[in-house]
Amino acid sequence: MPTQIDYEYDHSLYGVEHESGPFHVSREIIDTYTRSVGEDNPIYTDPETAKAAGYGDQVAPPTLCALFERGELPDIKLQFGRRQFHGGQRVEPRAPIIVGDTLTASSHLKDVYTKTGRSGTMVHVVWETTFRNQAGVVVADVQRSQVVRE
Amino acid sequence: MTEPAKLYFEDVELGDEIGPAIISVSDEQVVDFCSLWGNPAPNRFTDQEQAEKVGLAEPIVPGIMSMALVSRVLTDWAGAETLADLDLVFRGTIPHNQPLHIGLLISDTEQDESGNHVQCDITMTGPVPDRPYIIGTAQLNLPSRS
Numbered sequence: 001m002p003t004q005i006d007y008e009y010d011h012s013l014y015g016v017e018h019e020s021g022p023f024h025v026s027r028e029i030i031d032t033y034t035r036s037v038g039e040d041n042p043i044y045t046d047p048e049t050a051k052a053a054g055y056g057d058q059v060a061p062p063t064l065c066a067l068f069e070r071g072e073l074p075d076i077k078l079q080f081g082r083r084q085f086h087g088g089q090r091v092e093p094r095a096p097i098i099v100g101d102t103l104t105a106s107s108h109l110k111d112v113y114t115k116t117g118r119s120g121t122m123v124h125v126v127w128e129t130t131f132r133n134q135a136g137v138v139v140a141d142v143q144r145s146q147v148v149r150e
Numbered sequence: 151m152t153e154p155a156k157l158y159f160e161d162v163e164l165g166d167e168i169g170p171a172i173i174s175v176s177d178e179q180v181v182d183f184c185s186l187w188g189n190p191a192p193n194r195f196t197d198q199e200q201a202e203k204v205g206l207a208e209p210i211v212p213g214i215m216s217m218a219l220v221s222r223v224l225t226d227w228a229g230a231e232t233l234a235d236l237d238l239v240f241r242g243t244i245p246h247n248q249p250l251h252i253g254l255l256i257s258d259t260e261q262d263e264s265g266n267h268v269q270c271d272i273t274m275t276g277p278v279p280d281r282p283y284i285i286g287t288a289q290l291n292l293p294s295r296s
Contacts, residue, residue, distance in 0.1 A: 002165065029186060031182075032182060032185075032186045032219070033186060035179075036179045036180075036182040036183040036186065036215070037179070037183065037218040037219055037222055038179070038219075038222065039222050041219070041222075041225060041226065041230050043230040043231075046229065059230065061218060061221060061222070061225070062221055062225070062233045062236070063214065063218045063221045063236065064218075065219050066214040067186065067187050067188075067214065076249065085240070086212075086213040086214075086240055087239065087240055088213075088237070088238055088239045088240055088286075089213055089214060089238055089240075090233065090235070090236065090237040090238070091217070091221075091235075091236050092235045093154065093233055093234065094234075096231075107151050133263065140241060143237075
């Protein structure tokens with residue numbers, strides 16, 4: 001029989017978009033990112049290869065925009081548990097991110113729900129963020145799930 | 151765009167297994183990544199003492215860094231422009247300097263008016279294959295030979 005878990009949080013955050021940015025995608029950012037994750041596809045590392053493939057310049061790897069989510073989301077004032085960890089991440093690339101792009105992010109609280117397993121009950125807090133470039137084109141949708149343990 | 155195709159839809163069949171690709175992440179790579187991410191060392195991802203303060207046995211690889219490793223395996227296999235959706239669940243903490251096995255299993259293939267879609271299941275494991283660090287799914291959109 002499932003147990004009802006009490007947890008409170010700021011429900012007024014639903015339906016509210018939180019804007020952040022701008023985030024300038026410099027060549028240095030892409031180069032450091034590719035080097036740190038061992039990425040060697042020349043589309044992501046070499047401007048000339050990227051241009052020859054039809055892009056305006058060096059392309060960012062598809063998950064790079066997740067870097068810009070950190071610290072930009074409001075506190076939902078969850079009254080539950082003490083230990084937090086990053087439970088999951090989803091990235092849906094929509095259009096290439098190119099060196100020189102300036103991104104903005106629009107985030108909203110998507111869902112807050114509980115799951116109970118062998119280690120107890122956990123509250124999942126899911127934020128959804130849409131990244132757009134300077135032309136207003138959506139370049140990626142990102143979901144981040146933060147988990148709080150009892 | 152015009153990147154030469156690395157892989158065509160017709161090259162992939164339901165049940166195909168790709169990999170595992172074996173990758174390890176050095177301490178220096180994590181420090182570089184955290185610096186870029188706005189979380190400079192020392193922190194729980196880079197420093198033993200900071201990790202222990204939050205109940206970890208050792209410094210760990212950040213979740214979004216491990217996602218980048220999975221993305222790298224996918225695009226190395228299928229091409230830079232193919233990734234349409236990557237959805238990962240972080241099941242365990244990922245250590246530095248240890249072999250990480252990233253495997254793909256093709257779970258569905260479908261062609262429709264919007265393209266040629268390949269779904270795959272993803273696992274990242276360490277030395278114990280049945281205790282994955284990461285599970286997840288991806289959708290790739292591939293070109294067709296026809």
